[in-house]
Amino acid sequence: MSFKVVVDYDLCESNAICMQIAPEVFEVRDDDFLYVLADEPEETQREKVEEAVQRCPKQAIAIAEA
Amino acid sequence: MDSVAVIGASLAGLRAIETLRRDGFEGRIHLVGAERHRPYDRPPLSKQILAGDWETERIWLTSDEALSDLGCEPLFGVSAVALDPETLQVDLSTGDALDVDGVVIATGARTRTLGDPLGGVFTLRTVDDAQSIAAAFDQGPDRVVVIGAGFIGAEVASTARERGIAVTMIEAAQTPFERSLGTEMGAVIVDMHRDQGVDVRVGVTCEELIGEQNVTGVRLSDGSVIDATVVVVGIGVTPNIEWLVTSGLDITNGVLCDATMLAAPRIVAAGDVARWPNRLFDEVMRVEHWDNATGQAVHAAKRLLHGSSVGEYAPVPWFWTDQYDRKIQLAGRTTGFDEVIVVEGAVEDRRFAALYRKADRLVGVLGFNRPRHVMRYRGLIESRTSWSDAMAAQF
Numbered sequence: 348m349s350f351k352v353v354v355d356y357d358l359c360e361s362n363a364i365c366m367q368i369a370p371e372v373f374e375v376r377d378d379d380f381l382y383v384l385a386d387e388p389e390e391t392q393r394e395k396v397e398e399a400v401q402r403c404p405k406q407a408i409a410i411a412e413a
Numbered sequence: 414m415d416s417v418a419v420i421g422a423s424l425a426g427l428r429a430i431e432t433l434r435r436d437g438f439e440g441r442i443h444l445v446g447a448e449r450h451r452p453y454d455r456p457p458l459s460k461q462i463l464a465g466d467w468e469t470e471r472i473w474l475t476s477d478e479a480l481s482d483l484g485c486e487p488l489f490g491v492s493a494v495a496l497d498p499e500t501l502q503v504d505l506s507t508g509d510a511l512d513v514d515g516v517v518i519a520t521g522a523r524t525r526t527l528g529d530p531l532g533g534v535f536t537l538r539t540v541d542d543a544q545s546i547a548a549a550f551d552q553g554p555d556r557v558v559v560i561g562a563g564f565i566g567a568e569v570a571s572t573a574r575e576r577g578i579a580v581t582m583i584e585a586a587q588t589p590f591e592r593s594l595g596t597e598m599g600a601v602i603v604d605m606h607r608d609q610g611v612d613v614r615v616g617v618t619c620e621e622l623i624g625e626q627n628v629t630g631v632r633l634s635d636g637s638v639i640d641a642t643v644v645v646v647g648i649g650v651t652p653n654i655e656w657l658v659t660s661g662l663d664i665t666n667g668v669l670c671d672a673t674m675l676a677a678p679r680i681v682a683a684g685d686v687a688r689w690p691n692r693l694f695d696e697v698m699r700v701e702h703w704d705n706a707t708g709q710a711v712h713a714a715k716r717l718l719h720g721s722s723v724g725e726y727a728p729v730p731w732f733w734t735d736q737y738d739r740k741i742q743l744a745g746r747t748t749g750f751d752e753v754i755v756v757e758g759a760v761e762d763r764r765f766a767a768l769y770r771k772a773d774r775l776v777g778v779l780g781f782n783r784p785r786h787v788m789r790y791r792g793l794i795e796s797r798t799s800w801s802d803a804m805a806a807q808f
């Protein structure tokens with residue numbers, strides 16, 4: 348089973364909390380925007396992405412089962 | 414460990430449960446929450462909910478299905494009234510008791526008040542509070558008085574202004590935010606409010622709330638009277654520890670824990686209610702921020718499950734506040750700092766990052782619309798970077 352990472356960019360404030368937790372998936376670049384590097388990450392990333400969902404202060408990240 | 418009671422059904426309590434399950438705990442989990450709601454997020458209360466931008470539906474941190482997937486047994490509208498740390502029996506307001514093998518204390522904090530409330534006088538902590546204030550704003554009051562220029566008060570002032578309501582904000586200190594940001598940076602926030610038309614009065618306190626049943630005005634310590642039909646009191650919070658008076662735990666200004674978040678054998682605490690020695694700053698602290706409630710709950714749950722091998726909890730405290738179109742963030746511990754220097758952007762543009770020095774160490778970073786810089790410097794604070802190395806860093 349694979350999963351998709353969905354970010355609500357209207358909520359995201361680019362504070363890079365998610366990037367500290369899962370740098371393979373999230374990157375806040377010098378332009379201050381968040382980029383999702385892998386929107387269908389490997390299953391091995393699931394725990395980290397789940398943690399990012401919980402730690403995102405803006406509730407901007409969701410996981411959708413693909 | 415076969416069963417755990419999580420007391421307090423908000424951010425810290427929920428994150429603790431999620432962590433217990435993710436780390437493999439298969440026993441029973443009882444969730445006891447004094448509010449009648451399932452866990453919800455408080456930061457939007459003073460922002461989107463008060464602004465009328467969001468339906469209440471958007472603040473839930475979890476759904477009934479997710480809670481039942483977590484296999485937790487929720488008791489909403491029920492309070493814990495006592496804890497016996499020897500037997501781990503938790504007495505409930507219903508007269509029932511829970512007998513468990515582990516306890517997570519996550520009872521948070523409640524707002525301080527100014528005594529007997531008149532109609533039209535509010536504090537803001539719960540979704541019910543937010544809905545009452547939003548309803549009062551909907552009436553189109555001539556003026557709102559915000560008592561106390563803390564971050565919540567400042568957010569209420571900001572949201573009221575955005576709704577076109579006149580605002581007076583009064584603050585006892587000469588410089589609002591002085592304790593958290595220092596005089597210079599505190600003034601930046603005050604100027605921002607004045608530019609948005611807020612009547613900010615400093616060095617005065619509220620002597621009297623005038624009115625019979627409903628408030629009609631506020632008398633200040635300088636003798637002046639401000640007419641207002643809505644008053645929001647934002648004078649800080651106090652930890653919810655009364656239910657632990659008979660427990661024998663140290664509950665002076667919060668539940669005292671060791672550096673790993675253990676309050677007593679098989680009892681951990683997290684969130685706004687917890688006090689602990691943060692070794693990174695060699696300071697016993699209690700932190701009232703969202704990110705701490707989350708991180709500390711994860712740590713406390715792991716501590717309960719895996720023992721002392723999880724190590725100490727020593728984060729760089731971090732919070733944000735959204736006022737007008739500015740996203741303000743502060744990371745670190747600025748109490749008693751020696752110097753603050755702007756390293757990026759310009760204060761005039763209200764788009765900048767400033768660093769705080771204490772002795773020869775970087776201890777804090779403040780950002781106005783500079784989230785990326787705040788996080789980078791937060792990393793430097795965490796690695797105990799010297800001031801000169803921090804000043805030399807380029808992001």
Ligand SMILES: Cc1cc2nc3c(=O)[nH]c(=O)nc-3n(C[C@H](O)[C@H](O)[C@H](O)COP(=O)(O)OP(=O)(O)OC[C@H]3O[C@@H](n4cnc5c(N)ncnc54)[C@H](O)[C@@H]3O)c2cc1C
Pocket residue numbers: 420421422423424425426445446447448454455456457458459491492493494519520521522523537538539565653656683684685686700701702703704706731732733734735
């Ligand atoms: C309006 C508002 C805006 C905020 N904005 C920000 C922000 O922008 N950035 C930021 O970093 N932080 C913000 N915060 C702070 C953040 O919301 C808190 O740090 C966070 O809610 C703490 O979570 P907690 O679970 O520790 O405690 P709480 O959220 O206080 O929850 C504790 C729960 O325990 C319940 N309880 C108490 N006693 C008992 C008992 N005896 N038995 C059972 N249940 C009990 C309470 O009713 C409550 O539901 C804001 C807070 C408010 C109120």
Ligand code: SF4
Pocket residue numbers: 354358359360361362363364365366373375381402403404405406407408
């Ligand atoms: S943690 Fe949330 S708000 Fe922060 S950058 Fe990631 S998605 Fe955006």
